[in-house]
Amino acid sequence: MKAFKWSSTFTFALSMIVFLTTVLIGCSSGSTPSSSSPSSSAPAAKSDSGKQTTLKFWYPASDELVITQVKNVVAKFEQENPNIKVELTTIPFKDYFQKLSVAYSGGIAPDIHGLGFGQLISTVDQNKYMDLNKFIQADKWQGKDDMFPSILKAGQWNGGQxxxxxPEIRPMEWRKDFFKEAGLDPEKPPTTLDEIFDYAEKLKVVKDGKTVRAGIDLQTGNGEQSYLSLLLLLGKDIYDDKGNPTFDSSESIQLVEKMVKLFKNGAIIAANQQDPNGTPFQNSLAALSFSSSPSLAVLQKAVGAEKVGWALPPKGPTGKQTALMLGTFLTMAKTTKSPDEAWKFIKFWFDKNNLYDFTLKTGFVPPLKSVKDQYVKAAPENAVIFQAMDDARGYGPSQYWDVNVKYLRLALEQAYNGLKPVDQALKENAQKAREELKTK
Known part of the structure; x- marks a missing residue:
């Protein structure tokens, strides 16, 4: 069945209607607890001058574990700053960026909001976000020197912060209990890229001709993150330092051919990376994964930490064990009418005491050097996280991230679903990306 093609004007208008309706419903007495802070129903506090300050804060999340901890940060901030009220809205990642874009277009952007790793750099030249350097410098914020340089640099563009x-890191994770069932040593995960595919075949569980548990969790929809976790082990990337697509390289084609073969053999369950209910590994439907550290924290709580193993990614041909690092940025809208209060909240969020508590409970990685030792002592797997950080990479900074990811997703879906041969799907979509970049 072919999808209808709406005009961009109609789509934007419809999105605005849906968004504004959602906002109005959220402000009514029927709003759900997950869309607001614990004190959202209370009247906003006033300062000594009688002036009332309210900050709107949007955060991308669907896991209740993460949402609960975000609410706790908000509640603690409001307690320590009674003259500032924070209106929290949490939105699943699959809907988040579209709703945020509509809010910016409609002039109703939140004062502070989260952004995915690639989303920040790909939209920063649209003049939407505040350069935090002036606050950092005026405040002589010590957190800047405490933050790991590579993580601080991730939010920089053309001299601005x-x-x-x-951050969140994606080492190799596996289910020890599923390894035992398959007759594999639960303490020995794959150590090479070839072993990953070998283990995936051995770990799949098929009943009545249907896969009921995947050998490995590689998402077939919006699946560029699990693909990139494997591609980095080959020393390759999806685009070069100028933003030109490279996902049609011979190494990438060979890798995707192996991934598609696993899918055809039933070692992969069809899944979407942005499913708010989680991926197969998060739902105990896969034995191996490169899941995010926050989602792994949720899984440990559900099945028991003793059943989940963590290790550095297997070695690629060059001997490197490069892990994918993504995460969530905190960003201030340039249109905020309360920049000082917004910075006060961001600074509070990254205070080392607040940060340690948040990361320990959610699985995010503390970006401050002063927290590392305490964090590692709290749980043995945290040592793996920081070891993986020594050789970790996220998306390269590029305003063309969205173009490359759009066509890469399409190529992977065409290959998985057998719509086109792997090499044709990757090459044609890489060429479409190059053609679109010429118009930028």
Whole structure:
């Protein structure tokens, strides 16, 4: 069945109607607890001058574990700053960026909001976000020197600091109990890229011709993140330092051919990376994964930490064990009418005491050097996280991130679903990306 093609004007208008309706419903007595802070129903506090300050804060999340901890940060901030009220809205990642874009277009952007790793850099030149350098410098914020340089740099663009990153790392994770069932040593995960594919075949569980548990969790929809976790082990990336697509390289084609073969053999369950209910590994439907550290924290709580193993990614041909690092930025809208209060909240969020508590409970990685030792002592797997950080990479800074990811997603979906041969899907979509970049 072919999808209808709406005009961009109609789509924007419809999105505005849906968004504004959602906002009005959220402000009514029927709003759900997950869309607001614990004190959202209370009247906003006033300062000594009688002036009332309210900050709107949007955060991308669907896991209740993360949402609860975000609410706790908001509640603690409001307690310590009674003259500032924070209106929290949490939105699943699959809907988040579209709703945020509509809010900016409609002039109703939140004062502070989260952004995904690639989303910040790909939209920073649209003049939406506040350069935080002036606050950092005026405040002589010590957190800047405490933050790991690579993580601080992730939010920089053309000399500006447009976001502060709460990173998450993606080492190799596996289910020890599923390894035992398959007759594999639960303490020995794959150590090479070839072994990953070998283990995936051995770990799949098929009943009555249907896969009921995948050998490995590689998402077939919006699946560029799990693909990139494997591609980095080959020393390759999806685009070069100028933003030109490279996902049609011979190494990438060979890798995707192996991934598609696993899917055809039933070692992969069809899944969407942005499913708010989680991926197969998060739902105990896969034995191996490169899941995010926050989602892993949720899984440990559900099945028991003793059943989940963590290790550095397997070695690629060059011997490197490069892990994918993504995360969530905190960013201030340039249109905010309360920039000082917004900075006060961001600074509070990255205070080392608040940060330690948040990361320990959610699985995010503390970006401050002063927290590392305490964090590692709290749980043995945290040592793996920081070891993986020594050789970790996120998306390269590029305003063309969205173009490359759009066509890469399409190529992977065409290959998985057998709509086109792997090499044709990757090459044609890489060429479409190059053609679109010429118009930028």
């Amino acid at each position: 447009y976001g502060l990153l709460m």
